[in-house]
Amino acid sequence: MNTQKPKLEWWWLIHHGVLAEPLLEPIKNRREFVRAEKLAYEIATRLKWMRKIKHPERLPAKFVQTCADWRKACKNWKKDYGAWQRADTDWRKAFDEHYPAIAALHKQECPGCPFDYENKTLIFPQP
Numbered sequence: 001m002n003t004q005k006p007k008l009e010w011w012w013l014i015h016h017g018v019l020a021e022p023l024l025e026p027i028k029n030r031r032e033f034v035r036a037e038k039l040a041y042e043i044a045t046r047l048k049w050m051r052k053i054k055h056p057e058r059l060p061a062k063f064v065q066t067c068a069d070w071r072k073a074c075k076n077w078k079k080d081y082g083a084w085q086r087a088d089t090d091w092r093k094a095f096d097e098h099y100p101a102i103a104a105l106h107k108q109e110c111p112g113c114p115f116d117y118e119n120k121t122l123i124f125p126q127p
């Protein structure tokens with residue numbers, strides 16, 4: 001075990017277009033933001049399907065690593081914006097490369113979730 005790795009908490013759909021990502025701040029803050037800022041007809045769907053990943057150890061290792069690096073770069077983005085940009089590109093690339101495995105885990109953990117796997121976005125009810 002590498003004890004230097006930051007312990008990340010992983011969630012499904014903190015953002016409607018990002019299937020899996022590590023938390024950067026307490027989930028409470030994001031829920032409050034959604035309630036205050038998002039379109040009324042989207043709010044219930046967003047809050048309902050924003051869920052903690054039960055088995056983050058089953059996420060692809062490369063994806064997990066690039067996200068951990070990105071999270072670290074986020075803390076320093078004002079000092080080193082270039083590093084942040086590279087880390088941002090890397091995790092998005094890893095997400096695309098490992099999308100089938102991430103999507104398969106999501107299907108297992110989140111049955112009934114109105115996620116559009118082709119367009120990679122949560123589907124909202126019509127207003």
Ligand SMILES: [Zn+2]
Pocket residue numbers: 012013049106110113114115
């Ligand atoms: Zn889901």
